[in-house]
Amino acid sequence: MSAPRTLVAEPLTREAFAPFGDVIECSDAVRHFPINAGNTERYHDLARVDAGGRGRAAISIFRGQPRELPFMANMMERHRLGSQAFVPLSGRPYLVLVAPPSPRPRADQLRLFLARAEQGVNYARDVWHHPLLALEAESDFLIVDRIAAEPDCEEHVLDEGVELLLP
Amino acid sequence: MSAPRTLVAEPLTREAFAPFGDVIECSDAVRHFPINAGNTERYHDLARVDAGGRGRAAISIFRGQPRELPFMANMMERHRLGSQAFVPLSGRPYLVLVAPPSPRPRADQLRLFLARAEQGVNYARDVWHHPLLALEAESDFLIVDRIAAEPDCEEHVLDEGVELLLP
DSSP states (O other): OOOOOOEEEEEHHHHTTTEEEEOOOOOSSSSSEEEGGGTTTEEEEEEEEEOTOOEEEEEEEEEEEEOOSSSSEEEEEEEEEEEEEESSSSSOEEEEEEEEEEEEEEGGGEEEEOOTTOOOEOTTOOOOOOOEEEEOOOOEEEEEEEEEOOOOOOOEEEEEEEEEEOO | OOOOEEEEOOOOHHHHHHTTTTEEETTSSEEEEEEGGGGGEEEEEEEEEBBBBTTTTEEEEEOOOOOEEEEEHHHHOOOOSSSSEEEESSSOEEEHHHHHHHSOOGGGGGEEEEEEEEEEEEEOOEEEEEEEEEOOOEEEEEEEEEOSOOOOOOEEEEEEEEEEEEO
16 A cells, blocks of 8 residues: 655745635735725735625634644535635634646645635635644634525545645 | 713624624624534624625725724714625724714714624624724734725714723
8 A cells, every 4th residue: 555645735825826716915915005094004805705696795703623734635625606715813824725626626736735824715616625724723714605595515535635744 | 172072992792783783703692513524613604795786795904003092083984885894813802983874973873892802893884983993003804895996985074073992
């Protein structure tokens, strides 16, 4: 039996994550401008909320338990009708495992990112992603996603597990 | 000349804030259920995102400078076409000054809330609110609001300033 395939997390940047969605962070690279008589700087339009079909956008909180590393990822999921944003509220880094849209997630197209505590992500519709991968301790994340009467979560079990590692 | 009208902040609770919008927080009082094979608890549908007209919902970050207390509030604003959510990302409390929908904000209807670091707010459309009132230090807030080509911010200068105080 061969050793499991492994993935070492790469830094999360807007450029690297562009095929999968948006990185939600303050950066001089995004449009920003003063508001409120100069009291506040608005880092504008960091992520588009996509809530198609008969859905609506809503805000929730996910409270995730930390994963133990190395973690073996065995499945991926995606949403066909809307985006899903995760923004950390507990000041801890977390992992982001994604694969581009395709009928099923391809093992050779998986990408693993290490998100800093100040970075959120917004998965574009159809992008494969692993469920929440909190690290270190129980962590809350603000979620902006589509809520509707009919479910919209497609799951796919990977042919072979992938071991996730920090750099 | 008489002393300025003062308002002492009251605790932010879902019940007290209901006329103005939603409080975004984990609480046993809201619907919550396990997801991700039990790894994560979803506190579900804490705030509805309202992006009417020809707008769309988007995610931004506001970086606010702290206000010095006592702070004199002189104006209020509101959005006629959408909701606006503020969720603290910097782990600090902040103030929330609101007045119910009406052609102009009435001084005798102003309410001042002290939000804890774990509490966000979502202003319903038409609710009068003061611009961001960060406390203690520069603070980031995640914003979910309506973005559109045409502006949607109505401002109103109060006839008389109101002095805001912590309890």
